[in-house]
Amino acid sequence: MRALARSPAADSAADPSTRRSDWATLRKLLPYLWLYRWRVGAALAFMVAAKLANVGVPLLLKQLVDSLSIQPGSAASMLVVPVGLLVAYAALRLSTSVFTELRELIFARATEGTARRISLQVFRHLHALSLRFHLERQTGGMTRDIERGTRAVHSLISYSLYSILPTLIEVGLVLTLLAVKFDAGFAWITLAALVCYIAFTISVTEWRTKYRREMNQLDSQAHTKAIDSLLNYETVKYFNNEEFEAHRYDRSLEQLRKAALKSQSTLSLLNSGQQLVIAVALVAMLWRATQGVVEGRMTLGDLVMINAFMIQLYIPLNFLGVLYREIKQSLTDLDRMFHLLETHREVADATDARPLRVSEGCVRFEDVSFAYEAARPILQGLSFEVPAGKTVAVVGPSGAGKSTLARLLYRFYDVGGGRITIDGQDIRQVTQASLRQAIGIVPQDTVxxxxxxxxxxxxxxxxxxxxxxxxxxxxxxxxxxxxxxxxxxxxxxxxxxxxxxxxxxxxxxxxxxxLKNPPILIFDEATSALDSANERAIQAELKSAAQGKTALVIAHRLSTVVDAHRILVMEQGRIVEQGTHAELLALQGRYARMWQLQQSGGEAAIDGPAGRVA
Known part of the structure; x- marks a missing residue:
């Protein structure tokens, strides 16, 4: 039985249309960074120091150029002044690099620590989700979301703290210097260019985001197909479908290629527009500065300083489109990971849950009803007991609900009605960790x-x-x-x-x-993959291992359960017969017919429609 209906929580986690705003995503990130607030403060201080040193470089460059225009005969000044300025110029350049590296060194622990905390929290949460979620998930796409989300933490902090914020600080300092040292015209030209540049960048980036989002979605789909195909390598080989899988993967790659080309063409348009704005602004600034030099209002050093300021400003601004796009994409990726973190836990510990105390190990199913889908009930008012230290076997056709018993006892799902108790304790009122610690299972499908x-x-x-x-x-x-x-x-x-x-x-x-040696054991077709000789040998070992323990045995081969203290025969989610092997044979009912078929070599026939002997 598999849960075929998608849960609303899983849909919301996977549906991009439910994406929260960028500010809401940032607000969810801030508590993680708040743990490193002192490092953030120190990093910001070093960043401001680095920008002050960086802005001081053009000022010193102006002094250096102007100092070369001295009167003839002052040879001593020529030897002393430029050397001092050159040393100061080099010191400022070095200071910029030193403060930048100190900022990154101080903040590295915060960045890595935040990424680690979020990734670990998501990992723990995914393990805490119900079996339904994991049966519905697409492993390739989900791992891609986690990978991108973890990388987004680094990118978001790096781009915002190391690129956007320093550039804004530098812009403010340069505009102030231009307005104070020269006339306001220089500041207005710079400000107008910045406004045009940022407005153009944001509008075009917003427009092309849909292409980037489409490309990422197709990338996840292609990755999912590749992972799914490789995980099912044997099945692909069994049916000679290598080419079919290759064509299927290639179709995804072709869609990805077309989306990538759209993304690249719009990026080229963005870059060309940005360069046009920068070129017009530089020409206007240098034309005004050149006029000032010719008219004697400005020195040659002023012209060099303004040019240096513009270069320092526009080099980081040149990457603003990329930075803005990456920040937006990082917020999207981080939001998808937060959606995973917020996926509803279908099976969760009660607020007052306490550890399970196993004294005897008596397991009871009391009027239990359950359905994977509401329209298709699996168990209907099922009641039975596995006495402490005894072995109870459950047999019946496929689809009768036998394996569902193990899943409910392990609390992979919660019952729809009734309750399951261990030594009188409702398993919904105890912690899942203590419950599963007390149970050991040998599953039919071993992974x-x-x-x-x-x-x-x-x-x-x-x-x-x-x-x-x-x-x-x-x-x-x-x-x-x-x-x-x-x-x-x-x-x-x-x-x-x-x-x-x-x-x-x-x-x-x-x-x-x-090796786990728990007080309660579940054997779900534990010997189905073994040959007869090994099955008989291991059956003896399992019987020995179950000695004194409570054991629930789920089986198709009746020969493996003849020694059980009690045998339950299930059909369509109900118990139709129960008793010891001898008692059930004497009834001449469903169990007796199944036994006769298996003894005559017709074992597979018990998997026919429930209630009939095929």
């Missing part, structure tokens, strides 16, 4: 980490010793196989454990659960 065999077994109890790992492997009848491999327990199992056979993966999963 392993792309790491060593030892890591995957020890994952059941991180920190377990090598001897404990080997003991669990022996109990799961996989130690001899591991020892026979060239690297032994250091053997890497590959993506999702694909380097191992189905039976080997399942035995690793069994070893992992045995």
């Amino acid at each position: 392993l980490f792309n790491d060593t065999v030892e890591y995957n077994i020890a994952y059941g109890r991180p920190g377990a010793s090598r001897a404990e790992v080997e003991a669990a492997a022996r109990a799961a009848r996989i130690h001899d196989f591991i020892a026979a491999t060239p690297k032994g327990y250091a053997t890497v199992v590959g993506e999702r454990g694909l380097k191992l056979s189905g039976g080997e993966k399942q035995r690793v999963a069994i070893a992992r659960t045995l």
